[in-house]
Amino acid sequence: MKSFLLGLLTATALSVPALAQEEVAPALLFDLGGKFDKSFNESSYHGAEKFKGETGIDYVEFEISNEAQREQAVRRFAEDGRNPIVAIGFAWTSTLETIAPEFPEVNFAIIDAVVDAPNVQSVVYKEQEGSYLVGIMAAQASQSKKVGFVGGMDIPLIRKFDCGYVGGAKSAGATDVIQNYTGDTPAAWNDPTKGGEIAKSQIGQGADVIYHAAGGTGIGVLQAVADAGKLGIGVDSNQNMLHPGQMLTSMVKRVDVAVYNAFNDAKNGTFKAGTNVLGIKEGGVDYAMDENNEKLVTEEMKAAVEKAKADIVSGAIEVHDYMSDNTCPY
Amino acid sequence: MEFFATLITVLDSTVRLSIPLLLAALAGLYSERAGIFDIGLEGKMLAGAFAAGAAAYITGSAWAGFGMAVLVAVALALVHGFASITHRGNQIVSGVAINFIAAGSTIILGQAWFSQGGRTPTVGGDARFNEITLPGADAVRDVPILGPIYSNLISGHSILVYLAFLMVPFTWWVLYRTRFGLRLRAVGENPAAVDTAGISVPWLRYRAVICTGVLSGAAGAYLALAMNAGFVKDMTAGRGYIALAALIFAKWKPVPVMFACLLFGFLDALSIRLQGTPLPLVGRVPVQFMQALPYILTVILLAGFIGKAIPPRAGGVPYVKER
Numbered sequence: 001m002k003s004f005l006l007g008l009l010t011a012t013a014l015s016v017p018a019l020a021q022e023e024v025a026p027a028l029l030f031d032l033g034g035k036f037d038k039s040f041n042e043s044s045y046h047g048a049e050k051f052k053g054e055t056g057i058d059y060v061e062f063e064i065s066n067e068a069q070r071e072q073a074v075r076r077f078a079e080d081g082r083n084p085i086v087a088i089g090f091a092w093t094s095t096l097e098t099i100a101p102e103f104p105e106v107n108f109a110i111i112d113a114v115v116d117a118p119n120v121q122s123v124v125y126k127e128q129e130g131s132y133l134v135g136i137m138a139a140q141a142s143q144s145k146k147v148g149f150v151g152g153m154d155i156p157l158i159r160k161f162d163c164g165y166v167g168g169a170k171s172a173g174a175t176d177v178i179q180n181y182t183g184d185t186p187a188a189w190n191d192p193t194k195g196g197e198i199a200k201s202q203i204g205q206g207a208d209v210i211y212h213a214a215g216g217t218g219i220g221v222l223q224a225v226a227d228a229g230k231l232g233i234g235v236d237s238n239q240n241m242l243h244p245g246q247m248l249t250s251m252v253k254r255v256d257v258a259v260y261n262a263f264n265d266a267k268n269g270t271f272k273a274g275t276n277v278l279g280i281k282e283g284g285v286d287y288a289m290d291e292n293n294e295k296l297v298t299e300e301m302k303a304a305v306e307k308a309k310a311d312i313v314s315g316a317i318e319v320h321d322y323m324s325d326n327t328c329p330y
Numbered sequence: 331m332e333f334f335a336t337l338i339t340v341l342d343s344t345v346r347l348s349i350p351l352l353l354a355a356l357a358g359l360y361s362e363r364a365g366i367f368d369i370g371l372e373g374k375m376l377a378g379a380f381a382a383g384a385a386a387y388i389t390g391s392a393w394a395g396f397g398m399a400v401l402v403a404v405a406l407a408l409v410h411g412f413a414s415i416t417h418r419g420n421q422i423v424s425g426v427a428i429n430f431i432a433a434g435s436t437i438i439l440g441q442a443w444f445s446q447g448g449r450t451p452t453v454g455g456d457a458r459f460n461e462i463t464l465p466g467a468d469a470v471r472d473v474p475i476l477g478p479i480y481s482n483l484i485s486g487h488s489i490l491v492y493l494a495f496l497m498v499p500f501t502w503w504v505l506y507r508t509r510f511g512l513r514l515r516a517v518g519e520n521p522a523a524v525d526t527a528g529i530s531v532p533w534l535r536y537r538a539v540i541c542t543g544v545l546s547g548a549a550g551a552y553l554a555l556a557m558n559a560g561f562v563k564d565m566t567a568g569r570g571y572i573a574l575a576a577l578i579f580a581k582w583k584p585v586p587v588m589f590a591c592l593l594f595g596f597l598d599a600l601s602i603r604l605q606g607t608p609l610p611l612v613g614r615v616p617v618q619f620m621q622a623l624p625y626i627l628t629v630i631l632l633a634g635f636i637g638k639a640i641p642p643r644a645g646g647v648p649y650v651k652e653r
Contacts, residue, residue, distance in 0.1 A: 034437075034447045034448065034563060035447050036445075036446050036447025036448075036449065037447065038446075042447075154618070179605075180602065180605050181605065183621060184618055184621060187564070187567050187568065190562065190563060190564045190565065190567065191565070191567040192558050192562045192565055193347075193350075193553055193557045193558060193565060193567070194567070194598075194602075196557060196558060197343055197346065197347060197557075197598075197599070197602060198602050200343060200346075201339065201340075201343060201599070201602045201603050204336075204339040204343075205339075216562050216563070219449075219558075219562055220557075220558055220562075223452070223558060223559050242452070
C-alpha cells in the first residue's frame with residue numbers, strides 16, 4: 001500500500017513539470033449565457049476552436065452556472081498551471097481583480113471590461129460604432145420609421161449598444177426608437193418568453209425593425225419578429241441564419257479574434273497586458289452580410305452604411321460612448 | 331381611440347403572459363388541496379418545456395411535444411409523490427430537489443442530444459401551437475369597440491390558451507361538484523377522517539399529484555411551443571414560483587387563481603408597455619420601478635386587501651396511519 005501511494009505521488013510530481021513544459025495551456029471561461037448562446041460566448045468559442053485547429057494545442061473551458069463559481073473556476077485554472085486564462089464578459093471583472101495579483105506569472109485576458117493589473121489584457125469594443133451602422137440600416141429598412149431596441153440586463157454596457165443604435169437610426173431618418181430592457185438581474189439574459197412579448201409590444205407600437213442585445217432572451221425577440229413578418233437585427237455573432245429573410249443584419253463583435261489573438265500571443269510569447277479598444281477601424285465591430293440577408297439590403301442602404309463606416313474611421317463622425325458619461329445625447 | 335388600441339394590445343399580451351402562470355397555479359392547486367405542498371412546479375414546467383421542445387423537433391408535431399411534456403412532468407410529479415407520500419419525506423426538500431434535477435438534466439440532455447448548449451433546435455409550422463383565428467374574427471374587425479376586442483383579444487391565440495381558461499371552470503367543477511373533489515379537499519384538511527371512511531389516503535394523494543404533473547407539463551409545453559419555438563435553458567425564469575405566489579394569493583381557489591394570474595400577467599404586460607413612456611403627471615418613470623411594480627403590488631395587496639391566506643390544514647404533513 002505504501003509503495004502504491006509513493007508511486008502515485010511520484011506520478012503526480014512527474015506530471016506537473018510535464019504540463020509546465022508545454023508551450024501554452026490556454027483556458028477559456030464563459031459567462032452565464034453559456035457556450036452556445038448563438039451570440040457572444042459562442043463567438044469566443046469559435047476563436048478558441050480556430051486556435052486549436054491551427055496549432056493543435058488543446059484548451060480547457062468552463063461554463064459557469066452561478067455567480068459563486070467564478071472565483072473558484074479562475075483559481076482552479078491558475079493553480080493547474082493554465083496560461084493564458086481568458087474570461088469572457090464584464091461580470092468577471094471583480095474576480096480577476098482579486099485573483100490576477102495572486103498569480104503574477106499567469107497571463108489573464110478579459111473581454112468587455114478593463115482590469116488594471118500588470119498581467120491582465122483587457123479587450124473592450126466600441127459597440128456604439130457597430131450599433132450606429134445597424135441603426136442606419138434599420139431606419140432605412142423601416143417603413144414606419146419606427147424601430148425598436150430590446151436590451152437584456154439593464155447595465156451601462158448594453159446602454160452603449162442602445163445609444164449607438166439610436167444615434168444611427170435617428171441620423172438616417174427614424175422618428176422614434178422604442179427601447180426596452182428585459183430586467184435588472186442576470187436572469188434577463190435567459191428569458192426568451194419575455195423577450196418575445198417585448199418584441200410583440202414594440203411591433204404593436206409600430207416598430208418594424210428590432211435590434212436586440214439580450215443574449216438568450218434575444219432568441220425569443222427574433223422569433224417573435226420573424227413570426228410577425230418584421231425584420232430583426234442580431235448581435236455579437238452573425239445571427240442572420242437564425243431566420244433567413246427576416247434578419248436585416250447582425251452587429252458582429254469579433255470576440256473570436258480577441259480570444260484567438262490572446263491564445264496566439266501567449267503561444268508566441270508576445271502577450272501584452274494593457275487595454276485594447278477595438279472599433280470599426282480595428283475590425284473589432286462590423287455589420288454582417290451573407291446570403292441570408294443580401295436580398296434585404298438595398299444598394300442605397302449599403303452605400304449609406306459604407307459611407308458612415310468610412311466617416312467613423314476617418315473621424316468625421318464620432319459616435320457617442322454611453323459609458324463615458326452615462327448619458328445618451330441622441 | 332389610440333388609448334383603446336393600446337389597452338387591447340396590453341390585454342392581449344396579458345392573456346399570453348398569464349397562461350403559463352395559470353396552468354402552473356392550477357397544477358399546484360390539485361396537489362396542495364390534497365395536502366402535498368409542491369415547490370417543484372418550476373422544475374416540472376422546465377422539464378416539460380424541454381420534453382416538448384425535443385419531442386416536437388423529432389416528430390414535427392406539436393401534440394406529440396405536448397404529450398411528451400405531460401409524460402415527463404407526471405413522472406417527476408410521481409417522484410415527488412413517492413418521496414413525500416409513500417416515504418413521508420419532507421415535501422419542501424423533495425420539491426427543491428426536483429427543481430435542481432430539472433435545471434441540470436435539461437441542459438445536460440439537451441447538450442448531449444442536440445449539441446446546442448442545452449437548447450433544442452428551433453421548430454416551426456406544425457411543430458408549434460400556432461395562433462388560431464376564431465370564426466368571424468376578420469369580418470367583425472372594423473366594428474367599433476367590440477370588433478377589436480373579439481378579433482384581437484379573444485381570437486388569435488393558440489389552442490392551449492383556450493384550454494387553459496377552460497381548465498378553470500373544469501377544476502372548479504371537479505373540486506366542488508364531484509366525489510373525487512370532495513375527497514381531495516378532505517384529504518388536505520383531515521386525512522384521518524378520509525381514512526376512517528375507508529378511502530385510501532395515499533392513492534387519493536397520488537391521483538392529485540398526477541393531475542399536477544399533467545397541468546405543469548402543459549404549462550411547459552405552452553412556454554416552449556406556443557410562446558417560443560423551442561426550449562432555451564432556464565426558460566421558465568421563475569414563473570413556477572410566481573404561480574405558487576398566485577395560488578396563495580388566491581387562497582387555493584380555482585376562480586380567484588385565474589384572476590390572480592391575470593393580474594400578475596397584466597402587471598408584467600404593463601411594465602413592458604410603459605417602459606420609457608412618459609406618464610401623465612409623473613413624467614418618465616424609471617425602468618427599475620416599472621419592473622418592480624408587480625412585486626410591490628403583490629406585497630401591498632397581500633398585506634392589506636386579501637386578508638389571511640389559510641393553507642389546507644394537512645398541507646405539508648405526511649399522513650401516518652397509526653402511531
